[in-house]
Amino acid sequence: MIQKTSNAYMAASWIALATGMIGFIIGLWRAEMLLSEKGYYFTLLMFGLFAVVSLQKSVRDKLEKLPVTDIYYGICWFGTLLSIALLIIGLVNASILPSEKGFYAFGFLLAIFGAISVQKNTRDVMAFEKVHKKEPEEEI
DSSP: OOOOOOHHHHHHHHHHHHHHHHHHHHHHHHOOSOHHHHHHHHHHHHHHHHHHHHHHHHHHHHHTTOOOOHHHHHHHHHHHHHHHHHHHHHHHHOOSOHHHHHHHHHHHHHHHHHHHHHHHHHHHHHHHHHHTOOOOOOOO
């Protein structure tokens, strides 16, 4: 049985995604670091978001018995883990306060969690609508 995702959970997912992304980006905007460092962290955020959405889609496709190549599935896992590892490496070596490091780590994690949840909700809504699609009424 396919249930409709609650509006509250969908809203919370979008809020998590927006809060993580916007907080991370505002933190970068206000940070006193080189533009190349800001670019590195921004690119990691975008790469991480793309990787987790692709991973969630691949996992869901496999569960629904849709074809997913092993190489693509592996690349999705690799991209996700690589983005997290590169963030950790960057923050460990950054010359910023520990509180700033924590801010970026939690903003990144909140954004990727939100992206996964939004993608999941999108697929759930599509599946629900497909099953519960109403037939158009015939005109007399």
